[in-house]
């Protein structure tokens with residue numbers, strides 16, 4: 001197995017262009033498990049850990065650009081105020097060790113339907129920055145990034161460089177059902193992000209379909225039905241839960257049944273919107 005160790009982004013892109021079947025390695029919390037369990041035997045590993053810029057983030061005019069290698073622990077420690085939904089999701093990932101090494105870039109690379117960063121990225125209108133030596137930069141909206149079970153929109157010679165997301169303009173919440181509180185892959189998960197300026201609510205479902213996805217019908221319903229000055233109408237909340245569940249197309253597996261997942265999505269949708277609405281009205285009153 002070749003072990004490629006670029007130290008700059010340009011070198012990393014060149015290595016991937018020359019050897020498209022090289023498997024990128026960031027925190028290694030997915031890749032090394034797969035290698036150890038012989039799920040895959042890559043002909044080459046492309047170690048990105050020396051490309052320092054991937055582990056940095058920046059902010060300009062309220063938009064955050066977060067490098068692919070920024071670990072969950074940094075998202076929790078440094079970006080929790082600006083990206084609260086993502087930080088909540090990050091707090092539920094694995095253990096402290098996993099959160100110190102694992103990255104959102106790796107979560108996007110793996111594109112598991114159960115990855116915890118995907119629902120908040122979808123709800124917050126994140127855009128994924130990918131690049132190749134010969135094709136240049138592409139900015140892919142999160143909603144177009146997930147193509148199938150563990151399949152994303154990356155071309156063979158492309159790498160994920162960063163993701164872009166606006167600072168939260170309203171309350172954001174993430175909820176995850178697991179068989180215990182820590183070290184568990186989601187049975188299913190749900191995120192909401194309120195965008196009060198646009199009178200809009202963003203959503204993201206996890207582990208409830210072949211890919212992470214938005215509950216578009218539920219979002220459209222809320223855009224027409226919400227009175228942003230008033231307490232939540234119970235009928236609106238109920239309908240939101242029903243429509244969120246309708247966006248799911250889950251399977252039965254060892255972690256849960258399709259029926260349970262569909263029900264849990266509707267419960268989490270109602271719950272997260274209730275929490276977010278409580279904060280929204282509180283901010284207005286303050």
Ligand SMILES: Cc1cc2nc3c(=O)[nH]c(=O)nc-3n(C[C@H](O)[C@H](O)[C@H](O)COP(=O)(O)OP(=O)(O)OC[C@H]3O[C@@H](n4cnc5c(N)ncnc54)[C@H](O)[C@@H]3O)c2cc1C
Pocket residue numbers: 023024025026027028029030031032033048068092093094095098101102103104105106107108109110114115116117154158159160161183184185186
């Ligand atoms: C004990 C344990 C608990 C876990 N718990 C959770 C959990 O609760 N929630 C959760 O979502 N995940 C969990 N995971 C999975 C894993 O930690 C996450 O998916 C994490 O985000 C992977 O990040 P990484 O940097 O380690 O990725 P890596 O393992 O380095 O890479 C993951 C994938 O992304 C690709 N990749 C990495 N960087 C790039 C790049 N720059 N461009 C293109 N492709 C790239 C790799 O080739 C690989 O396919 C757990 C894993 C373990 C071992």
